[in-house]
Amino acid sequence: MIPLKRRKVVPTGAGNTGSEETSPNKFPQVVLFLLERKMGASRRAFLSQLGRKKGFQVEELFSEGITHVICENNSGDEVIAWLESQVRGRGRATAHLLDVSWFTESMRAGRPVEILDRHQLQQQIREVEVVVFSAPSYACQRRTTLDNHNAILTDALSLLAENAELSGEDGRGVAFRRAAGVLKGLPEPVTAVTQLVGLPCLGGHSLRVVKDILENGASCEVEDTKQSERFKVLKVLTGIFGVGVKTAERWIQEGIRGLQQLQDSGRTLNRAQQAGLQHYEDLNQHVTRSEADAVAAVVEEAVASVLPGARMTLIGGFRRGKLTGHDVDFLITHPEEGREVGLMPKVVSWLESQGFLLYQKTTKNSYLEGEDGPARPSSNMDRFERCFSIFKLTEEVNGEGLKPWRAVRVDLVVSPISQFAFALLGWTGSKLFERELRRWAGHKKAMSLSSHALYDNTQRRYLRASSEEEIFAHLGLEYIPPSERNA
Structure with missing residues (x-):
């Protein structure tokens, strides 16, 4: 056996020269x-x-x-x-x-x-028996609660996905998000890469990141991304309501690196961007469940005032059980088909008259059914009548008592009752769960699913549904409740 090299005995502390980046010693007993x-x-x-x-x-x-x-x-x-x-x-x-x-x-x-x-x-036991996990290929086949046993791994992959998306590499972003989605659904923490053999959606890149974290406690790639100046600047600029990646990239090329520079530049901003810059701090803070409930009470009063009998549902992450979110979304309908027409302008007018809207932009319903199936939309957005708004949540309403009011992002969506189940499913999320539902419909069932309808391309007919359960049945999937769609 090769002898171990003898080390010189020196006083404690001599080895740390201060040349490396360190944090204050938090654990003096260790x-x-x-x-x-x-x-x-x-x-x-x-x-x-x-x-x-x-x-x-x-x-x-x-x-x-x-x-x-x-x-x-x-x-x-x-x-x-x-x-x-x-x-x-x-x-x-x-x-x-x-x-x-x-x-x-x-x-x-x-x-x-x-x-x-x-x-x-x-x-030390050299050969430790470990559980090898298994999971279905599609997120819409998996039950994913908010109880994430592998947050350190999924957070790392989600950050790499966000960086890829900010770089215009949507394909890589989706790959990282699918990998994170698989890990979120596992019943216990991953302790070894060997447990992941055979799992779907975990490509070589994602597995290298996972291995790095499991062996070293952190991923070099993730840490480098966090420190990337470009990533940090893009995060700040795209954090402005109304600013997308392309606009942020253009500003960076023009020398803009932060909010103050943008304000001082004298650039002409559209109404959404002006409001986003003005209320930047509020809009980049999480919305709590109590704040969402306070907004819901106001919107419900507005809807009841202008159209008695109309129904309003809180959707998005809060419907999936999340305690915080980036915005608050509501789906509005009426039990009688057609009664919802013209509802949105009246609701918006009521909210404005009561001083609740700091900004709003309303779009009309442009969805049409065709005999040959739904026309492919120009974007992934649905075509419901919708209001994108910034809501003024007053202290009297939110009860937090921190300051007189705060700005909150609120989306209002109006759906005909015939499309309500599809809208409810589409707007509940999560984003990956919805993407995988549509991928399943196309690849496995030869169907086209949107937030408006389900069309069977083989039978050349629309499949109607009055509940989410019926839509899952049409797709040949086991029904998964909202609380387990957190992929």
Whole structure:
């Protein structure tokens, strides 16, 4: 056996020269030393830097002050022999001898995790039986609750998806989101990449990111993306209501890097962008469920005032059980077909007269059915009568008492009762769940699904439905309730 290299004993703290980016020492009772043997110098350097960023004290040289020795692919006997050579003549070393798995789990948790038998070298089990997960290919076949056991993995993939979308690479964005969707639906945390063998939608790139996080506690690619100046600027500019990626890209090419620069530039902004810039801070804060309920009470009063008997439903993420969201969406209809025509202008007029609207833009219903099936829309947007608005939620209404009022994004959608079930399904989300429903309809059933209708391309006829359950039945799918559509 090749002898382990003897390290010079130095006082605790000598190894951290301050040349690397570190965070304040959050855990003074824990002093780490990573054994280089079999781990390798470059990997040891990366893990040491990661530990310091997370607030751990990591020493370069061994000393008697070390409390945790982190090893990789070393036996307990090898490490004990090395330790005794370091403290010869000065008593026995008392540090915990731990496998690198304890370190990576602590990095993921952001704190020192409990030391279990499986972490200790003396009792390390080399072959651990792990559960291999399975999942259907389409998100619309899976039940995905808000109880996400793999948030650190799905957050990382979602960030890469967002970056791809901001770069105009929608295909890569969808691939990352599908991979994240699979992991969100797993019944327990992933502990090894081998558990994911055979799962759908997990391509090589996504698996590399997952492996990096499981082994190192973080992904280099994700961390680099977070620090990317272009990504940060695009996030700020597209965070303005009414600003898309193409507009943000053009502004960046013109030298705009932030909100103040945009304001000082004298550029002409449309009404939506002006309102978005004016209320930027409010619109980029999460809307709470209590705030959504407060808006619902106002909209319900408006609808009842202008069309008694009309029905209003809270849709979007809040219908799926989320406690916060980016905006609040409502679907409005009337039990009598045709009674909903002309409703939106009256609701908007009522809200404006009561001082609730800071901005609004209304579009008319442009949906038409054809004998040969629905015409392909010019975009992925549906064609209902709709009002995009910024709502003034007053303290008297929201009850938060933080300031007199705040701006909240609110979308109002009016649907004929004959299309209500399709609109309800389409506007409940999640976005990936809806995308996969439509993909399933086209690829598996030769049907065309939208928020307006379901058309059977083989039979050349529309399939009517008065409930979401009927739509799932038409598609040959098991019904999944809104609370389990959080893909």
